[in-house]
Amino acid sequence: LKPQPLNPIVVPAEWFDEPGYLVYLIAGTTRPNVAVLGQHFRVFVSEDGRTVRRVEPLSKSILEIPFPDAAESLWVTHLITAGPLETHVLASLICGKPIHVGTENGGVWRVSGDGISLIRNEGTQPPSD
Numbered sequence: 001l002k003p004q005p006l007n008p009i010v011v012p013a014e015w016f017d018e019p020g021y022l023v024y025l026i027a028g029t030t031r032p033n034v035a036v037l038g039q040h041f042r043v044f045v046s047e048d049g050r051t052v053r054r055v056e057p058l059s060k061s062i063l064e065i066p067f068p069d070a071a072e073s074l075w076v077t078h079l080i081t082a083g084p085l086e087t088h089v090l091a092s093l094i095c096g097k098p099i100h101v102g103t104e105n106g107g108v109w110r111v112s113g114d115g116i117s118l119i120r121n122e123g124t125q126p127p128s129d
Helices: 086-095
Strands: 006-012 021-027 034-038 041-045 052-057 063-066 074-078 099-103 108-112 115-120
Touching: 021 034, 034 086, 063 074, 074 086, 086 099, 086 108
Parallel strands: 074 099
Antiparallel strands: 006 021, 021 041, 034 063, 041 052, 099 108, 108 115
């Protein structure tokens, strides 16, 4: 995949109980019917805006999922945290589809717009047929 455009969003870092600013670098696309789930970053910046204190990748790689209009939902595996992130919410809001997020520990989540619900707890087995 070619490099993605990154769109900065600046918010107070106090949202994460830290001083300074939080700069989200949100990957984007101009292609229709493509959900962008990576590669996004959180960048923590000092109060004077001169020093990057920490960079947190919110995905392991570029991840763009094309989908047809008729798709009822999207599925993605997320290996960074034990649950979905704010970027999953953003992607669901932008594409207008629920996104099911499977995590490395076996958890499965449903992100639908700004709502997140746990479908299966980590470490549990899927229901048998």
